[in-house]
Amino acid sequence: MxxxxxxxxxxxxxxxxxxxxxxxxxxxxxxxxxxxxxxxxxxxxxxxxxxxxxxxxxxxxxxxxxxxxxxxxxxxxxxxxxxxxVGRRIRTLVMVSKAAHCLVDLLFRERSQRLPIEVVGVVGNHRDLEDIATFYGKPFHHVPVTKDTKAEAEATLRGLVKELDVEVVVLARYMQILSDELCRDLSGQIINIHHSFLPSFKGAGPYRQAHERGVKIIGATSHYVTGDLDEGPIIEQDVERVDHSRTVEDLVGIGEDVERRTLARAVRWHAERRVLLDGRRTVVFR
Structure with a gap:
């Protein structure tokens, strides 16, 4: 040899x-x-x-x-x-709520397109996507979150991260805000997809906000999660052109396609060690 x-x-x-x-x-x-x-x-x-x-x-x-x-x-x-x-698949925990498109895309890419991640579990605060996780052979963990149980839910999440030796947590349209403490403890290890071209239209309902403003492009932003809502270092963004004829429902449908590809690129670049933190910014070696 x-x-x-x-x-x-x-x-x-x-x-x-x-x-x-x-x-x-x-x-x-x-x-x-x-x-x-x-x-x-x-x-x-x-x-x-x-x-x-x-x-x-x-x-x-x-x-x-x-x-x-x-x-x-x-x-x-x-x-x-x-x-x-090179090529090592990093151990990944995906967190979801009810929207399926980002979860399905990540699991499909992992299986068929050599996305260099190993999804070791799916966490949902609802059970809506449990059947999708089961179809792909992924353990599903139902961790409901309410105002009164948030601390308990995050303790469960921490336990899963430790037990499963998780290297990155992906929020695939997970519609809950993580605590400042958890964001600090997992700094640079939580990737979110926000259904808007940040810094515009932060928080909830960005497509409705975009429609009300009559935007000519809509987009998505994948970023690291920090304690400041939708303010973390940006990894990737993408857009699609739209016009005045589009309804809110149209924008949602178009936006879901943008979200899928934006999140997938961000996760790939993170897994390939192409993203380096530069304060509130990132350096991405594509």
């Missing part, structure tokens, strides 16, 4: 204060470990003063060897970084 056969395809991402020598140090470390770089993207943000980099590299070095070597580079430059395997 030759070295190329034995090599693992890795993803290395990093961010740190921008300064000379970062790329040279990272590339040099990888070369010392027999690394063949297959993809490299980088960005220096003049506003935040941070440098971002994503590298895919083939190397026969072990995870421990690369981690030890990269830790030395990270200490030198004050880096935040991750190391993962």
């Amino acid at each position: 030759n070295a190329a056969t034995e090599a693992t395809h890795w993803i290395l991402t990093m961010s740190c204060p921008d300064q000379p020598g970062i790329v040279h140090a990272v590339a040099g470390m990888l070369a010392e470990h027999g690394g063949n770089i297959t993809e490299s993207q980088q960005f220096g943000d003049p506003t935040s003063g941070l440098f971002f980099m994503r590298v895919q590299v083939e190397s026969a070095a072990s995870s421990d060897e690369l981690t030890t070597a990269m830790s030395k580079v990270a200490d030198r430059f004050g880096m935040t970084w991750t190391l993962d395997v």
Whole structure:
């Protein structure tokens, strides 16, 4: 078996204060470990003063060897970084209410289009979508939420995240607001789809709001969840043109198509380690 056969395809991402020598140090470390770089993207943000980099590299070095070597580079430059395997499916918990389109799309893409996630469970505050989860062979967890039971429901959710070793939570039209504490604890690990082109039409009923304003485009926004409603760092957005003849129901139907593809792209990019946080913004290496 030759070295190329034995090599693992890795993803290395990093961010740190921008300064000379970062790329040279990272590339040099990888070369010392027999690394063949297959993809490299980088960005220096003049506003935040941070440098971002994503590298895919083939190397026969072990995870421990690369981690030890990269830790030395990270200490030198004050880096935040991750190391993962290209194509590894990340353990995903999907949360839903009654709208089915985003859940169906994610499960279909996972099964047939190699979306790099492993949906380990579906959580619903209603039972409406339990049959869809069952059809795709996914455990369904009914966790009802009321004003009086919200703390208990979030405790159940935390238990599932821990028990199932969840890496990302996807709110696929989950129509409940998560607590500030939960958002902080899972910062950068909860992805939401909002049925509006943020920052316009936040909160409930955005298609009705859009219709009342006579908009000429409608859209959807996928973003990380924070304690501020619909204010988290944006991962992806998309739009469709509409005109004065469209009813609210028309906008909902068109919007559902936009929501599906916007959420799927955001989840894919997150799973592929293409999204790096830059304060209230994101850097997305497509």
